[in-house]
Amino acid sequence: MPEPFMEAEQMRRQVGRDVRHTWQFLKFHLRNLSSSNNNLTTVLEDLEHYFRVTSHDLTRLNEVDGFREWREKEAAALSALVQHRLHILQNPPDCASAKKIYCDFKAAGRGIGSQLHHLSYCFLASYGTQRTLILDTKNYNGNPEGLETFFLPLSDTCTSYNKSQMVAWPGKKDSPVVQFPAWDRPNPRPNYFPKSIPKDISERLVRLHGDPFAWWMGQFFKYAMRTNKDFQDYIDNQAREMGYESPVVGLQIRRSDKLIREAVYIDLSVYMQEVDEFYKQLELRQPVAQRRIFLATDDPEVISEIKKRYPEYKVLYNPDSVDSTRMKERKKASSVRYLLADVYFLSRSDFLVCGMTSNICRLSYELMQSLHADASTRVSSVDRDYYFHYEVGNVVKARFPHKPRRPEEIELQRGDLVDRYDIPSHFAGHPSKNDGFQWGTNTRTKKHGFYPAYKTIEMLDVANVKSFEHIDI
Numbered sequence: 001m002p003e004p005f006m007e008a009e010q011m012r013r014q015v016g017r018d019v020r021h022t023w024q025f026l027k028f029h030l031r032n033l034s035s036s037n038n039n040l041t042t043v044l045e046d047l048e049h050y051f052r053v054t055s056h057d058l059t060r061l062n063e064v065d066g067f068r069e070w071r072e073k074e075a076a077a078l079s080a081l082v083q084h085r086l087h088i089l090q091n092p093p094d095c096a097s098a099k100k101i102y103c104d105f106k107a108a109g110r111g112i113g114s115q116l117h118h119l120s121y122c123f124l125a126s127y128g129t130q131r132t133l134i135l136d137t138k139n140y141n142g143n144p145e146g147l148e149t150f151f152l153p154l155s156d157t158c159t160s161y162n163k164s165q166m167v168a169w170p171g172k173k174d175s176p177v178v179q180f181p182a183w184d185r186p187n188p189r190p191n192y193f194p195k196s197i198p199k200d201i202s203e204r205l206v207r208l209h210g211d212p213f214a215w216w217m218g219q220f221f222k223y224a225m226r227t228n229k230d231f232q233d234y235i236d237n238q239a240r241e242m243g244y245e246s247p248v249v250g251l252q253i254r255r256s257d258k259l260i261r262e263a264v265y266i267d268l269s270v271y272m273q274e275v276d277e278f279y280k281q282l283e284l285r286q287p288v289a290q291r292r293i294f295l296a297t298d299d300p301e302v303i304s305e306i307k308k309r310y311p312e313y314k315v316l317y318n319p320d321s322v323d324s325t326r327m328k329e330r331k332k333a334s335s336v337r338y339l340l341a342d343v344y345f346l347s348r349s350d351f352l353v354c355g356m357t358s359n360i361c362r363l364s365y366e367l368m369q370s371l372h373a374d375a376s377t378r379v380s381s382v383d384r385d386y387y388f389h390y391e392v393g394n395v396v397k398a399r400f401p402h403k404p405r406r407p408e409e410i411e412l413q414r415g416d417l418v419d420r421y422d423i424p425s426h427f428a429g430h431p432s433k434n435d436g437f438q439w440g441t442n443t444r445t446k447k448h449g450f451y452p453a454y455k456t457i458e459m460l461d462v463a464n465v466k467s468f469e470h471i472d473i
């Protein structure tokens with residue numbers, strides 16, 4: 001089967017990003033000229049249509065360029081390869097002599113989503129050091145069986161370890177058991193930790209996918225979140241009760257405690273513009289009898305607001321889940337079930353609208369990548385772009401120079417590297433306005449501020465983790 005040229009695939013995705021950023025820029029500035037101007041409203045409407053049609057054409061291009069089947073097959077093959085590797089790593093032929101890495105899942109002071117992202121660090125350490133991951137989740141949030149209340153065990157054959165043999169990270173090559181730190185800041189920190197992808201699959205992955213790192217993270221969740229029968233029954237029941245079916249947009253609105261330090265309040269209309277745009281594009285290709293939303297939120301007010309302001313939508317949600325988000329309910333065992341079911345439904349939606357500041361949004365997005373050949377365009381974040389906590393190397397490279405027009409902007413020279421690392425509490429101080437600009441630090445000048453996203457291209461680090469050449473599938 002012929003393969004597409006990697007550069008062509010990347011360029012086509014770049015066109016998609018350029019179009020989106022140009023549209024954000026135009027919309028933001030035109031709106032700010034004068035919102036009472038009727039002509040302006042018409043211009044905005046017309047422009048919106050231009051951009052919708054262009055985006056739609058780009059999506060169509062993916063379907064008619066002759067590589068659709070190749071994409072499906074390649075995605076399935078890559079996923080099978082990684083899943084097989086994880087299976088082998090987790091089920092060594094002789095458990096007693098297998099090298100292990102121990103990870104405590106229950107570090108206090110973290111939320112469920114953030115703990116699940118700790119799991120990615122644990123899995124990366126296991127993959128990078130070729131050690132079987134022993135994950136202790138017993139009694140997690142009041143669930144005696146921990147994550148196994150919902151998911152299949154990480155191993156069928158190898159779940160015990162000898163505590164007396166455990167040494168601190170990184171240990172020695174021949175240490176029987178190494179303990180991974182609970183706070184995701186391993187020292188030393190090999191470059192297979194975020195943000196990089198394994199070298200031996202990097203070419204195939206970059207050719208296939210618009211967000212290879214998110215795909216890579218999704219593979220760990222695909223493995224760790226294989227539902228057991230009991231949880232799958234619960235989900236199937238929920239789906240029936242709610243009437244969950246395609247087309248459906250997954251909408252997560254994270255408020256309550258998140259707004260204290262880590263995110264900013266965003267009006268429902270901002271989320272709904274993205275939902276509306278998804279359906280308008282879909283309606284260019286097919287009639288939509290009923291616009292559906294699956295809503296997950298920790299703000300009960302959203303339910304009545306959305307029903308009142310957007311009566312044309314059918315809003316599906318789990319009332320028990322919304323109840324469980326009240327502060328005093330969060331530590332109850334059942335709240336884990338509700339959150340995981342929400343993540344399940346969000347990740348299975350046709351399009352996801354949420355704020356990437358939240359672990360729950362990022363987790364759903366990562367998991368979604370394991371369900372499509374390339375689901376990197378099936379999301380719209382109302383706040384920041386996708387990132388990973390304590391990541392190193394979320395870097396873009398300037399392809400055009402930029403002269404700041406406002407004090408908040410940074411200067412760019414062609415070839416400058418801009419590091420996008422930003423901690424949640426800092427982000428809240430300079431939230432993204434969705435105006436085509438992104439926030440970052442120019443690694444040459446050390447200045448941080450906003451830069452026009454279209455003048456940069458994304459860079460991806462590749463880690464030379466031990467290759468699995470002996471595994472042939």
Ligand SMILES: Nc1nc2c(ncn2[C@@H]2O[C@H](COP(=O)(O)OP(=O)(O)OP(=O)(O)O)[C@@H](O)[C@H]2O)c(=O)[nH]1
Pocket residue numbers: 110111112113114115252253254258296297298321322324325330335338339340342357358359360
């Ligand atoms: N079921 C459900 N619970 C939610 C949702 N959003 C927030 N929550 C609740 O809020 C908690 C998440 O807040 P944290 O404890 O800070 O979790 P976190 O993993 O740090 O996630 P973020 O703060 O969103 O990045 C979860 O444990 C839930 O109890 C949601 O959409 N569905």
Ligand SMILES: [Mg+2]
Pocket residue numbers: 111114
């Ligand atoms: Mg949190």
